[in-house]
Amino acid sequence: MKKIAIIGNGVGGLITSSKLAKDLAKEIKSGEVSIMLFDKKTEQEFQPGNLDVAFRGTDPSKMRRPVEKLVYDGVKIIHDNCEKVDLPNRYLKTEGNDEKIDFDYIIISTGSSPDYDQIPGLRDANMDFHTNAYTSSLIYQKILKIKSGRIVVGIGGLPYKCPPSPNESAFMLDEHFRKAGIRDKVEITYITPFTRIYSADSINEVIEPIYKARSIESITAFNTDSVDATKKEITSLEGETIKYDYLFLTPPHKPADFLKNSGFSDEDGWVKTDKRNLHITDYDYGFAIGDTTNIPISKAGVEAHLEGIVVANNIISEIQGTGKRYKFTGRTQCSMETGFHKATFVVGTYDTPVQKIPPSTFNYMEKKVMEKIYWESLHGQYEWLFKYHFKKDYFED
Numbered sequence: 001m002k003k004i005a006i007i008g009n010g011v012g013g014l015i016t017s018s019k020l021a022k023d024l025a026k027e028i029k030s031g032e033v034s035i036m037l038f039d040k041k042t043e044q045e046f047q048p049g050n051l052d053v054a055f056r057g058t059d060p061s062k063m064r065r066p067v068e069k070l071v072y073d074g075v076k077i078i079h080d081n082c083e084k085v086d087l088p089n090r091y092l093k094t095e096g097n098d099e100k101i102d103f104d105y106i107i108i109s110t111g112s113s114p115d116y117d118q119i120p121g122l123r124d125a126n127m128d129f130h131t132n133a134y135t136s137s138l139i140y141q142k143i144l145k146i147k148s149g150r151i152v153v154g155i156g157g158l159p160y161k162c163p164p165s166p167n168e169s170a171f172m173l174d175e176h177f178r179k180a181g182i183r184d185k186v187e188i189t190y191i192t193p194f195t196r197i198y199s200a201d202s203i204n205e206v207i208e209p210i211y212k213a214r215s216i217e218s219i220t221a222f223n224t225d226s227v228d229a230t231k232k233e234i235t236s237l238e239g240e241t242i243k244y245d246y247l248f249l250t251p252p253h254k255p256a257d258f259l260k261n262s263g264f265s266d267e268d269g270w271v272k273t274d275k276r277n278l279h280i281t282d283y284d285y286g287f288a289i290g291d292t293t294n295i296p297i298s299k300a301g302v303e304a305h306l307e308g309i310v311v312a313n314n315i316i317s318e319i320q321g322t323g324k325r326y327k328f329t330g331r332t333q334c335s336m337e338t339g340f341h342k343a344t345f346v347v348g349t350y351d352t353p354v355q356k357i358p359p360s361t362f363n364y365m366e367k368k369v370m371e372k373i374y375w376e377s378l379h380g381q382y383e384w385l386f387k388y389h390f391k392k393d394y395f396e397d
């Protein structure tokens, strides 16, 4: 029997397990293949929805689904976290079980999460919309009480997931306070370690004029070093100090703790992954997908999705002996809401630079369609639509 272990039941883990279970249904039924999905989390959240929770007051409970409902038939869920992966000897251990669990293939898709320890003072001073839907709802409760003052948003440190999301927070706050009729009393300041408002020049050209038109201040090349919650001050590595009344920064992110010193991760714990075939270093039976890889592209659900399909296809091809091989093209497509029912997209691949896409209501509608089909897509539905949309970037033969 071929045993496939998937670590993490988020976007990447669920989509990969669904694709494997669907295409290997015959082999699973006959006992030739088993798929194990490890994660302590019994509920998943629609993470992009945190923005609506934080800045529009959407009910956070609407952003959750039980994992049981998202998992494809034939996938065995193990509600336990992985604490060790021995790649050379092909076994793993979980926190709640001392036994070694063997595998023939392993896919690591353990995501990323905010790391408050990197910036002294940040934890006490900040409220964020990257931790979960509940922390996001606290932001909305706070902004309802704001009548005046300076709100600082932006990138508190690198890396973090969903590159456009800090910009979206600035646009959504602007929309909120305009609608409340007090925009002239509230200052919105966006800070970033990059030398322009958005790291990719083409997107910067699109959004810089909107920042100016909406009077959103931007402070670039600002590397947050520490925050003083008592004085309400942020200090940069370069020694610059900014005052704030309210702070909603996106914190730097970290990978799952067990990956540090795993033998196959870099010094920060991101898994060393081949950017095309997604093998972990030299192991052709070990793969990493999504936020947890050290591939220097966006940490976003769309990457986790497309990478998962590539990995699943390669494993299916090996098990069924078709001889086909698939590669990831580096495709990204993150939506960036610019407020008032408009959005742009950050679209690029390893070989094509990020495009300049003007904000439109049509783009906003596309983003809303994605929200509608999100849960079903984790369950492996709508692959025909993704294949049609992404064309050769769905995977490269």
Ligand SMILES: Cc1cc2nc3c(=O)[nH]c(=O)nc-3n(C[C@H](O)[C@H](O)[C@H](O)COP(=O)(O)OP(=O)(O)OC[C@H]3O[C@@H](n4cnc5c(N)ncnc54)[C@H](O)[C@@H]3O)c2cc1C
Binding pocket: 007, 008, 009, 010, 011, 012, 013, 038, 039, 040, 041, 047, 048, 049, 050, 051, 080, 081, 082, 083, 109, 110, 111, 112, 129, 130, 131, 161, 162, 165, 256, 258, 289, 290, 291, 292, 299, 300, 301, 302, 303, 304, 333, 334, 335
């Ligand atoms: C505010 C916000 C807006 C976003 N907007 C977009 C967007 O518009 N478009 C987009 O493409 N992406 C967006 N994203 C990013 C997207 O949600 C993530 O990049 C995506 O979820 C990454 O998928 P993943 O499978 O790598 O990780 P996740 O989906 O985070 O899943 C990781 C899973 O691993 C589990 N895990 C961790 N450690 C262990 C362990 N030791 N053992 C077992 N399991 C473990 C976790 O419990 C979790 O369930 C957004 C994110 C946020 C926060």
